[in-house]
Amino acid sequence: MVSPVLFWVVALLTVIPSLALLFARKAVHIAMSIVCVMVGLAAAYVGLGAPFLGVVQIVVYTGAVMMLFLFVLMLVGVDQREDLKETLRGQRWIALFTAGGLAILLISVIGRVSISPQEEQVGNPEDIALVLFDRYVLVMEVLGALLITAAVGALVMTHTPRLLPRKTQAEVHAARVLAGADPVNKPMPGVYARHNALDVPALDPDGNPIEHSVSRVLEVREQMSDGDEFRARLESTANPEDHQNPQAEAEGEK
Amino acid sequence: MNAINFVYLAAILFSIGSAAVLLRRNAIVAFMGVELMLNAANLALVAFSRLHGQLDGQIMAFFVMVVAAAEVVVGLAIIIAVFRARQTISLDEPAELKG
Amino acid sequence: MTSLIWLAIALPLASAAILLCLGRRADAWGHWMGVAASGGAFLVGLGALIELLGKAAEDRAVDTTLYTFIPGGDLHVDVGLLADPLSITFVLLITFVGTLIHVYSVAYMEHDPDRRRFFAYLNLFVAAMLLLVLADSYLLLFVGWEGVGLASYLLIGFWNQKREYATAANKAFFVNRVGDIGLIIAMGLMFTSFGALDFATVAEQAPSATTAQLTAIGLMLLVAACGKSAQFPLQSWLGDAMAGPTPVSALIHAATMVTAGVYLIVRSAPIFDGAPDARVVVAAVGAMTLLLGAFIGMAKDDIKKALAASTMSQIGYMMLAAGLGPIGYAFAIFHLVTHGFFKAGMFLGAGSVMHGMKDQVDMRRFGALRGAMIVTWVTFGLGWLAILGIPPFSGYFSKDKIIEAAFVGEGWQPWVFGGAALIGAGLTAFYMSRLFFMTFHGKARWTDDQHPHESPALMTVPMIILAVGSAFLGLFLAVGDRFTHWLEPVTGHAEHHDPVLPIPVLIAATLTLVVIGAGIAWVKYGRADVPEEAPAASLATLTARNDFFQDSVNRAVFQRPGQHLTRTLVYLDAAVVDGAVNKQARGWAGLGEASRRLQNGQVRTYAATMLVGLVILAAVIVVGGL
Numbered sequence: 001m002v003s004p005v006l007f008w009v010v011a012l013l014t015v016i017p018s019l020a021l022l023f024a025r026k027a028v029h030i031a032m033s034i035v036c037v038m039v040g041l042a043a044a045y046v047g048l049g050a051p052f053l054g055v056v057q058i059v060v061y062t063g064a065v066m067m068l069f070l071f072v073l074m075l076v077g078v079d080q081r082e083d084l085k086e087t088l089r090g091q092r093w094i095a096l097f098t099a100g101g102l103a104i105l106l107i108s109v110i111g112r113v114s115i116s117p118q119e120e121q122v123g124n125p126e127d128i129a130l131v132l133f134d135r136y137v138l139v140m141e142v143l144g145a146l147l148i149t150a151a152v153g154a155l156v157m158t159h160t161p162r163l164l165p166r167k168t169q170a171e172v173h174a175a176r177v178l179a180g181a182d183p184v185n186k187p188m189p190g191v192y193a194r195h196n197a198l199d200v201p202a203l204d205p206d207g208n209p210i211e212h213s214v215s216r217v218l219e220v221r222e223q224m225s226d227g228d229e230f231r232a233r234l235e236s237t238a239n240p241e242d243h244q245n246p247q248a249e250a251e252g253e254k
Numbered sequence: 255m256n257a258i259n260f261v262y263l264a265a266i267l268f269s270i271g272s273a274a275v276l277l278r279r280n281a282i283v284a285f286m287g288v289e290l291m292l293n294a295a296n297l298a299l300v301a302f303s304r305l306h307g308q309l310d311g312q313i314m315a316f317f318v319m320v321v322a323a324a325e326v327v328v329g330l331a332i333i334i335a336v337f338r339a340r341q342t343i344s345l346d347e348p349a350e351l352k353g
Numbered sequence: 354m355t356s357l358i359w360l361a362i363a364l365p366l367a368s369a370a371i372l373l374c375l376g377r378r379a380d381a382w383g384h385w386m387g388v389a390a391s392g393g394a395f396l397v398g399l400g401a402l403i404e405l406l407g408k409a410a411e412d413r414a415v416d417t418t419l420y421t422f423i424p425g426g427d428l429h430v431d432v433g434l435l436a437d438p439l440s441i442t443f444v445l446l447i448t449f450v451g452t453l454i455h456v457y458s459v460a461y462m463e464h465d466p467d468r469r470r471f472f473a474y475l476n477l478f479v480a481a482m483l484l485l486v487l488a489d490s491y492l493l494l495f496v497g498w499e500g501v502g503l504a505s506y507l508l509i510g511f512w513n514q515k516r517e518y519a520t521a522a523n524k525a526f527f528v529n530r531v532g533d534i535g536l537i538i539a540m541g542l543m544f545t546s547f548g549a550l551d552f553a554t555v556a557e558q559a560p561s562a563t564t565a566q567l568t569a570i571g572l573m574l575l576v577a578a579c580g581k582s583a584q585f586p587l588q589s590w591l592g593d594a595m596a597g598p599t600p601v602s603a604l605i606h607a608a609t610m611v612t613a614g615v616y617l618i619v620r621s622a623p624i625f626d627g628a629p630d631a632r633v634v635v636a637a638v639g640a641m642t643l644l645l646g647a648f649i650g651m652a653k654d655d656i657k658k659a660l661a662a663s664t665m666s667q668i669g670y671m672m673l674a675a676g677l678g679p680i681g682y683a684f685a686i687f688h689l690v691t692h693g694f695f696k697a698g699m700f701l702g703a704g705s706v707m708h709g710m711k712d713q714v715d716m717r718r719f720g721a722l723r724g725a726m727i728v729t730w731v732t733f734g735l736g737w738l739a740i741l742g743i744p745p746f747s748g749y750f751s752k753d754k755i756i757e758a759a760f761v762g763e764g765w766q767p768w769v770f771g772g773a774a775l776i777g778a779g780l781t782a783f784y785m786s787r788l789f790f791m792t793f794h795g796k797a798r799w800t801d802d803q804h805p806h807e808s809p810a811l812m813t814v815p816m817i818i819l820a821v822g823s824a825f826l827g828l829f830l831a832v833g834d835r836f837t838h839w840l841e842p843v844t845g846h847a848e849h850h851d852p853v854l855p856i857p858v859l860i861a862a863t864l865t866l867v868v869i870g871a872g873i874a875w876v877k878y879g880r881a882d883v884p885e886e887a888p889a890a891s892l893a894t895l896t897a898r899n900d901f902f903q904d905s906v907n908r909a910v911f912q913r914p915g916q917h918l919t920r921t922l923v924y925l926d927a928a929v930v931d932g933a934v935n936k937q938a939r940g941w942a943g944l945g946e947a948s949r950r951l952q953n954g955q956v957r958t959y960a961a962t963m964l965v966g967l968v969i970l971a972a973v974i975v976v977g978g979l
Contacts, residue, residue: 002304007259007260010260010263014263014267015266015270018270018271018290021271021273021283021287021290022270022274022278027280027283030286031286034286034289034290037267037293038293041296044263044297044300048257048300048301048304050303053315053316053319060319060323061293064323065326068327068330069285069326072333072334076333076337087279087346088346091276091277091958094276094965095273095276095277095961096273098965099269099270099272099276099964101972102268102272102968103265103266103269106268106971107262107266108975109975110261115305117256117258118307118308119307120307122307122309123303123304123309127309128309131310132316136313143317143320146321147320147324149324150324150328151327153328154328154331155331157332157334272964275964276957284957345955345956345957346955346957
């Protein structure tokens with residue numbers, strides 16, 4: 001006997017999330033609903049006396065398959081929302097009628113059969129292992145081969161062959177120069193040793209600040225420091241004769 | 255409570271899965287519908303195993319899971335290949351089978 | 354040598370193959386190889402002749418079987434060569450005249466860039482013609498028959514860069530096809546009647562066949578002979594065939610190929626012996642063509658076409674003789690041989706004139722060539738005397754015998770056939786003299802740029818040899834009825850019959866008519882001035898000038914209805930046969946079009962189809978309670 005509580009819990013836990021397949025718009029929501037269905041089914045397996053399958057269900061479906069689905073969803077764009085409006089004429093009605101008809105047919109068939117349930121409890125992992133590696137050992141082996149084939153197949157199918165030869169560093173550099181970039185590295189920012197000078201522009205030989213030596217991020221955040229501020233600080237604390245700003249000197253000469 | 259109720263549940267889940275395959279244009283969602291159908295079949299198998307007191311149903315369910323795993327791997331690889339070629343995974347787009 | 358007679362065919366055939374395969378590499382020496390091949394064939398024929406002469410008359414038929422041609426159940430045909438007096442006569446005529454014409458062509462075609470190809474075709478012709486006459490069955494004869502047709506076609510259209518020449522070649526080919534059909538039907542009839550196609554069996558079984566069968570076969574053979582020999586009503590191609598180089602006209606369209614029809618009739622003597630009606634038709638066709646050709650010849654200004662008309666007329670004589678039955682066969686062949694010499698000689702003479710006159714063929718632009726071309730004048734003159742039938746030249750002995758034979762018989766036939774032959778002799782004298790005088794006598798009517806000159810020795814020597822033959826061959830063969838006896842094993846011994854008129858009267862009448870004809874020609878074309886342009890003429894002359902409107906008649910009688918017939922058939926084919934097929938195909942296409950809509954390319958529709966099918970199946974099983 002199976003606990004009715006278990007049955008109803010499982011029924012609700014599977015049927016309601018599975019309806020998301022029909023009505024949810026976001027693929028991620030559907031995937032998570034299916035994960036829920038899988039967990040519910042695992043519970044059902046355990047309740048039906050098949051703990052091994054229940055665990056396998058969790059591991060394979062929730063752990064591997066559905067995660068794979070999620071990965072692929074990420075790859076193809078997780079934020080795709082599907083328009084549920086039907087494009088094929090009559091497809092919706094055909095689908096609903098056939099699915100409904102199928103359900104009615106199946107249920108009527110099941111209702112007709114009469115099975116006297118066996119009270120014998122089977123399904124502990126040891127028994128399964130004995131059967132699996134004895135009677136079904138050949139099928140086991142073949143399935144192993146199938147899995148490897150599938151893995152190789154997936155690799156082959158998702159592999160993109162290199163269409164162009166790999167670019168060498170020299171070629172990359174030449175392309176950059178051609179696009180108008182600086183032929184050499186940008187100057188390093190900062191000239192003031194007493195300060196964390198990443199936010200201070202470097203100075204060119206004339207003493208003028210080189211604006212683009214500072215990271216663009218700092219520039220956007222308006223965290224770039226001005227040289228003048230430090231000069232003022234320096235001039236106020238030290239001998240102005242020793243630490244004269246070249247820029248100011250140049251201006252003075254003008 | 256009779257385990258046959260789980261078979262009814264399996265029938266309903268199977269129907270929902272098949273409706274999803276027919277209705278959804280997103281290939282991944284349709285594929286999930288297929289997975290649901292497989293799981294419904296698994297549930298029925300396990301329930302039958304319980305009803306008959308024999309292990310073969312569970313073994314079949316196990317094999318179905320393995321095959322389904324392989325199928326998912328290949329199917330998703332196909333979806334990715336199609337996506338690379340067409341920048342879409344809508345089932346309505348690849349109409350090359352049109353006669 | 355009779356066992357080696359196949360060499361006579363093989364030599365020119367091999368030469369033709371070599372010349373055609375080697376291409377330009379053989380340009381330097383190819384023509385001499387062609388001459389050698391033809392000469393070699395002549396030597397083989399000569400050897401066979403000597404061997405046959407050494408045998409008793411009744412043993413003079415050697416049949417050599419080379420291999421089995423068609424080993425097909427009831428129809429068993431061997432490739433066998435028959436060397437008997439008739440075929441050896443032809444072999445010698447073909448190879449002797451052929452070799453001379455080969456030599457002549459070396460000079461005549463000297464400036465033609467395709468001389469090697471010309472010799473290849475010429476050799477091909479010689480090989481095919483020898484096969485035709487040496488074959489011991491109708492089927493093998495047919496192979497040669499088609500071979501000479503092919504060679505004739507290739508040579509008429511040798512200068513096929515000129516469109517009208519190519520058209521002439523096509524015309525000859527088509528008209529010959531009509532005759533070929535006749536031969537094929539005749540072979541079919543023979544096979545059903547006798548069960549074999551070789552001459553020996555046919556001759557053996559012919560007497561036991563019904564007259565109707567023999568008449569049908571004979572008439573079909575006549576159709577074949579008409580096609581090949583340009584006899585009425587299939588004569589239209591010969592005039593146009595003059596488009597070919599003149600040596601071709603001399604060899605193929607005067608001396609040998611066109612006489613193949615006569616050969617066929619004589620060879621089929623056993624059949625015609627049992628079919629007197631067919632023989633009368635043959636004689637009638639011959640008489641008709643004889644007069645037709647003579648009338649056309651009187652009006653033509655083109656020297657080659659006038660000679661072609663003459664050829665037609667002379668072959669008419671031969672057909673007439675062949676149609677007379679056993680008394681005429683030998684004379685038909687006799688006239689064929691002498692005609693082969695003098696007509697080939699005259700064609701070569703015409704070629705020589707054209708050679709000297711820059712390929713001018715209009716006789717109205719000739720005149721007074723006697724002085725410029727002495728050798729040509731003399732040789733042509735001998736041929737002229739021969740064709741006129743002036744004793745003691747060749748033509749007298751052969752033609753006179755035919756006229757005599759034509760007067761033999763009962764009822765209306767001797768008067769009609771004899772009268773036609775007699776009148777034909779007078780007409781021949783007129784038109785040949787006209788041709789001769791217009792070309793060599795009278796005033797010079799040359800165009801300004803023409804400077805007539807004698808041809809080189811390579812051309813004149815063959816002409817001289819042929820002229821000697823024209824002059825004395827008849828006498829040589831007629832003395833003691835040598836030729837008739839020689840042919841007797843084939844043609845059978847003919848009882849001597851007296852003509853309805855005494856022979857001296859006939860000879861006198863013939864010669865009188867000839868002299869009158871030649872005299873009129875001298876008055877009109879020798880002494881008087883010949884206008885350079887053809888004057889406006891009476892309806893009769895116009896008719897003759899236009900070959901009795903043969904092309905128009907053919908067009909109206911055969912081509913137009915044929916076209917209508919084919920058009921109707923095409924329409925029927927398109928509307929009915931194709932129509933049914935197309936309609937059916939359209940139906941299937943419509944079905945496909947309809948079912949194509951199911952294949953809309955939408956994966957989900959396919960999935961829906963699958964599921965619907967599944968549900969229907971399940972419903973059938975569940976509701977049907979299976």
